[in-house]
Amino acid sequence: MSxxxxxxxxxxxxxxxxxxxxxxxxxxxxxxxxxQEAGRERDTRQSIYARxxxxxxxxRAVVQSDQVxxxxxxxxxxxxxxxxxxxxxxxxxxQIEIRLVARHRETVDRAAEVVDAIRQVAKxxxxxxxxxxxxxxxxxxxxxxxxxxxxARAELGIPPVDAGPGQPS
Numbered sequence: 606m607s608x609x610x611x612x613x614x615x616x617x618x619x620x621x622x623x624x625x626x627x628x629x630x631x632x633x634x635x636x637x638x639x640x641q642e643a644g645r646e647r648d649t650r651q652s653i654y655a656r657x658x659x660x661x662x663x664x665r666a667v668v669q670s671d672q673v674x675x676x677x678x679x680x681x682x683x684x685x686x687x688x689x690x691x692x693x694x695x696x697x698x699x700q701i702e703i704r705l706v707a708r709h710r711e712t713v714d715r716a717a718e719v720v721d722a723i724r725q726v727a728k729x730x731x732x733x734x735x736x737x738x739x740x741x742x743x744x745x746x747x748x749x750x751x752x753x754x755x756x757a758r759a760e761l762g763i764p765p766v767d768a769g770p771g772q773p774s
Contacts, residue, residue, distance in 0.1 A: 647761060650706050654757040657699040658750055661719050663692035665746055668727045671735035687730035689723070696720065709760045715753035722749040 667673060668687040676688045689696070703716045722745045729738050758765055 646706075650708075651757075651761055653699060653702050653706055654712075654753075654761075657696065657703060657716060658719070658754060660692055660696040660699055661723060661750065664689040664696045665723050665726060665743075667692050668723065668730050669736060669738055673730060673735075675731045684728065685731045686724075686727040689727060693727075696723070707760065709756065712753070712756045712760050715749070715756040718749040719746070719753050722746040 667689050673687040674690070676686055678684070697720065700716050700720055704713050707713045707716075722742075726738055726742050726746060729742055733739075755765055
C-alpha cells in the first residue's frame with residue numbers, strides 16, 4: 606500500500622504545482638494586460654483633451670480674425686455670430702468624444718464651459734472690429750481653458766501646473 610501512496614502523492618504534488626504555476630502565470634498576464642489597456646486608455650484621453658484645447662483655441666482665433674464669416678443663425682447661435690469654420694466643427698466633435706471617454710463629470714463640464722465661452726465671443730464678434738472683442742470675453746475663454754486643463758490633468762493623474770500671471774495661456 607505504501608508503495609502506491611508515495612508515487613500518488615508525488616504525482617498529485619506535481620499536478621498541483623503545475624496547476625498553481627499556470628494560475629499564477631495567467632494572473633500575472635491578466636494584470637499586465639490590464640495595465641497596458643489602462644495606459645492606452647489614458648493616452649487616448651490625453652490626446653483627445655490636447656486636441657480639444659488646441660482646436661478650441663483655433664476656433665477662438667478664427668472668430669476674432671478679419672477673415673471671419675458672419676452668419677445669421679446656425680449651430681452656434683440663433684442670432685448673428687461669427688462662424689468658426691472647420692475649427693468650430695472639430696472642437697464640437699472633440700467635445701462629444703470627451704463626453705464618451707472622460708472619467709470625471711467635471712472634465713465634461715469644463716469642456717462645455719470652454720465651448721460656451723467661445724460661443725459668447727462668436728456672438729459678440731459681429732459688433733466688433735477684428736481683435737477688438739471685449740477683454741472680459743477673451744479672459745473668460747482663457748479661464749475656461751485653464752479650468753478644463755486643470756480638470757483634465759487631475760483626471761489623468763498629472764500634477765497641476767502653477768500658471769502665474771506672466772505665463773501665456
